[in-house]
Amino acid sequence: MQEVETVTLLLVLAHVVIGFTATVLVSANRRPSAAIAWVLTIIFIPFAGAFVFFLIGFGRLPAGRRAKQREVNELMLARTVGLSQLSHRNEWPEWLESAARLNLNLGALPMVGGNRAELLPDYQGSIDRMIKAIDTATEYVHVQFYILVLDDTTASFFAALRRARARGVVVRVLSDHVSGFLLPRRKETLAAFSDMGAEWRAMLPLRPLKGQWQRPDLRNHRKLVVVDGRIGFTGSQNLIDSTYLKKKNIARGLHWHELMMSLEGPAVRELDAVFVSDWYSETDELLALDTSPVILGAAPDLLDAQVLPSGPSFENDNNLKLYVLLIQNARKRVSITSPYFVPEESTLLAMITAASRGLEVELFVSAIGDQTLVYHAQRSYYEALLRAGVSIYLYRAPTVLHSKHFSIDDDVAVVGSSNMDIRSFSLNMEVSVLVQGREFVDRLRAVEDDYRANSDRLDLETWLKRPLGQKISDNLARLTSSLQ
Template identity: 25%
Template sequence: MDYFLDNIWWILLSANFLIVLITAGYELMHFREPVKSISLIFALFVLPVIGLLVYYFFAQEFRKSKLFNRKKLYDQKIIQRWENELMLNEKDLENIDRDCIEQKMKLVRLLQNNQKKPVTFHNKVRVLINGENKFSALFEDIKNAKHHIHIEYYIINSGRIGNRLILLLCEKAEEGVKVRVSYDYVASRLSGKAVKKMKSCGIEVYPFMPVWFPNLTRKLNYRNHRKMAIIDGKIGFIGGINICDEYVNFEENPTEKLFWRDTHLRIEGHAVKSLQAQFLLNFNFISGKELKVEENFFPKIDLPEKTAVQIAASGPDTDWQNIMEAILTAINTADEYIYITTPYFIPNNQILTALCMASRIGVEVKIIIPEIGDSVIARYATNSYIEQLLESGVQVFHYHKGMVHAKTMVVDGVLTSIGSCNLDNRSFDINFEINAFLYDKEVAQEMTEVYKKDLKETTELILADWMQRPALEKIREALARLWAPLL
């Protein structure tokens, strides 16, 4: 015992080194992206104990291990029938409006083959700029709900907006409308009182993957980052705006909080069926129940509008990085321009290379990112990519009016993407995400005008000036870049 106490630090360091060797070997045998593996192994060896904690909490690959087992909703006959009715076949593809979609047919086929997600045509969409417009529309639709309300959000906080939502949901539940709520356990700040109130009103409410130390801590890093709502199976909301006060620019005392720039989408039509299916899949997973699928979940919808919408969902439970592959395909097939807005730009090599190549080919590539942002390490990691972008001719803009949180992309005046997915590894490979891809000239034109308006609140970064930033900044960026695959 005396020998142990006298040499405890050497013993602990030796034990740590042995565990690190075993863990490094395990990591190498899983054949992940070399850059990610190198970052993890670097952390393991350079940071005793802390490196192991980082690996345990943030680095486990659940897509291959299938921790998130395949949900069984698609095995039910009603969903199979719905898919068969909506799935495009070769004959359908011949009848598509070629002026609008043919340029992006590769993307259509990719999502169709990856996850059997059809492109739907009978949709009416409305772009909602900032939280105040999104919540005005959402609350109005909730008030008019007749059969069910399904809510799935990364963040639902108890506050001015959250409490108003809960009050509305309780009122509808007491009227006989079936209400189901899913919120992310780690990200949300929903009080126990609020949860108890919803349950007392008959609302089915479940947290997404609760984290209880120590047996479930490995799930800490895999979160449901989606922000969507479905009302009566006919109206859906999807985008970047959470249920939280900071996302709303209140008219009173506007200078007391940071201006928040975000984008959401209201969809009425057949694309809502895809959102509904994703909600039901996750709700079965978190509730541990097999929710009985009702006809009213997928009602017959007859709309004259014909906006083409395709829903892409991805997460640790999907075989492919569906949204990342869709974004990559959109970039690689661009002919004229690519306009991107993202709060976190920490791309993988594929996306970074594709953007730089597109610019050098002659495609106009513009990217809006926050000047400050809400994460210091993410800001420095993002800055580490800017020089390479500028050298390739990509135009990068710092949004300085406030926090830009929108996750949007407009390509060639025909394709628009709006959703929850950031351009970073966490969204591509770790979190549950969902995006809407719209093949429509009018929507693309509207989003292009929105983009031009946002550019007025930005400062363009110039390569010569950027190269003159302080050496300390470059060192911070280099260190943050090492952690980029884990951010």
């Protein structure tokens, strides 16, 4: 009996020590909501909660990776002088200059003019456009996707890379290490790169026996292709079949709808600089940055654009700061598209405030979800948004609206890989492109109009009448969003 009491006392003391230690460790440089969620998890699930915290509770990458990011940032800033020529500075809204300065300070890449951009909303069409660009390559092709799989849909893309290698073009490829194991055809995919002679590296590999380890859910979520520094592509689309080859998706008839964009002009070198920094992180090989002079054309359709990398290799939540700034400076309209909408407090407040100021604020999300916790967590925010006057459009099943973009007023837009959620703000490495141009935003509005035509608008009265079980699931899932 005495031994049982002794063990119990030791467990209680260990619980107290863990709880106190957790409170000190968790609260350091962490949002109060996240800190409270972690402390409660550790207290109520003491040993399992502590294990999970030490596994995924630290949001930064290893010091060596962050040092490489700073090194590349310094090189990019050093070569930025004289490269930030603009096409239409006189047409900017007055607040945009401060946004461009913010992005330069955080991401080390300037706003540059002389660009052309095209939106690619068709899944197969965007792959075909990338193939067409790859077939013009004479020097190099840089490919980077969070998910990259050789399948029937992407086989033509791999064939284009093979043709490029046959011409002597250097092909460098980055794809996520963890996602490669979670999806089929990993061996076939890597064998294809090896056979064609492409240089492939895994992003953020988890190989503890080789000293390659970091928080396992910190992932590189970027998607981009750069051809010879002349043509670039980025956006929301991974390189895989639109069903993601998952049996449950195929059984439900699900397929993903995306938005990619193509770029031509000086902004392409900025997109390639993001690849250069990631390649350096994974290989220790620092590729040369393009420092050639920017020569602006005289065509009136040239755009000003700025590439913004973000993620745990930076010291700040780069995309979060940009998004909040844009919403706060909107004067007429804010349109947001995000498949995973779990906003940080400042983003939610900015949206509610914008709607309360009388702005037209709309949010496009999917009616269905492929990630249960995220799906229910995002639903927990709908009531507050609807009460503030935000219009919420649910894109009809069986399509998962996976596009990630938003537009501000008539001439500012952002397209990229970043969701409007806490994971994309703090945990994932993302890349976005800020574009200023009335014609470009008009084209993005047409894409949003198509979403609206294929969506059902959510009504507050109907939403409040949803079943009690759904409300409970939504609210419980919301609590998990703060565990970061």
